[in-house]
Amino acid sequence: MRIAVLQCPSPSGDAERAVSGARMALRAASAAGAGVLVLPEVFLPGYNCADPAAAAPDAALLEELHATALVAGCALVLGHAEREGDAVYNSASVLGTARARYHKVQLYGPRERALYTPGDAYCTFDLGGLRAALLICYDIEFAPHIKALADQGVQLILCPTANMMPFVHVPAHTVPAMAANHGLAIAYANYCGSEGNLTYTGGSLIAGPHGEVLAQAGQHPALLIADLPPRDPSRLSTQSLDLRTL
Structure with missing residues (x-):
């Protein structure tokens, strides 16, 4: 499968800018033959907005982007705020040629814990013949979550993120190590530039x-x-099978 990952500044609450950027990136990813495009965390309305829930995309906008992705023939992984009754989630939705939705499990820091309700379930789905899953930002730094997904047969994790300074080690070292240790690919889409009091690390990658x-x-x-290479069984990690619980 060919994977596309968009790195860009945060839309910072500008929904028109966000939707326009998503459409433009979808057209480019489709023209390059990608089967999926991953956007950063809370792309709608922007990660560091004061009240993400107030500007969360409604169902009509999500369906509009779903239709755009279908026309492009490329699945879209969209990070967004989501209100569900009294709860607000930090969510990721798959639109277009696949449909799925996930709520971030590992909320980062006091701000996220004040804004969002944590998710309580993994989300796996079929994508172009691969078993795929969604994680969001801080989730990807917890080996037990990666192991749990690998044990379910997941071959590809799609991860919107808003990784900020000074945590440059996450894209540089943590994400590739998680991919190697658990024998699966990871597409990690981060912001660049600054938004309010945050400066993002960039460093988006496909491992x-x-x-x-x-x-x-x-x-x-x-x-x-990037094209995902075929998995070589002789090189895949066997940690999950070899782990001794003390």
């Missing part, structure tokens, strides 16, 4: 199932495109 970095951005806007 293969043996930990190889197939494509990685610097600290500026980029559209990454």
Whole structure:
């Protein structure tokens, strides 16, 4: 499968800018032959907005983007705020050629814990012949979650993120190590630039199932495109099978 990852500045509450950017990236990803495009965390309305729930996308806008992704022939992974009754979630939706939705499990810091309700379930689905799953930002740093998904047969994790300074080690080291240790690919879509009091690390990447970095951005806007290599059974980690519980 060919994967696309968008790295860009946060829309910062500008829904028109966000939707326009998503459509433009979808057209480019589709023209490059990608089967899926991953956007950053809370792309609608923007990660560091004061009240993300107030500007969360409604069902009509999500269906509009779903239709756009269908026309493009490319699944879209969209990070967004989501209100469900009294709860507000940090969500990721798959639109277009696949449909799925996930709520972030590992909320980061006091701000996220004040804004959002944590999710309580994994989300796996079929994507272009691969078993795929969604995680969001901080989730990807917890090995037990990666192991749990790998044990379910997941081959690809799609991860919107808003990783900020000074945590440059996450895209540089943590994500490739998680891919290698659990024998699956990870597409990690981050912001670049600044938003309010946050400066994002950039460094979006696509890591293969043996930990190889197939494509990685610097600290500026980029559209990454990479083909996932076939998994070589002789190189896949056997940690999950070999783990001794003390």
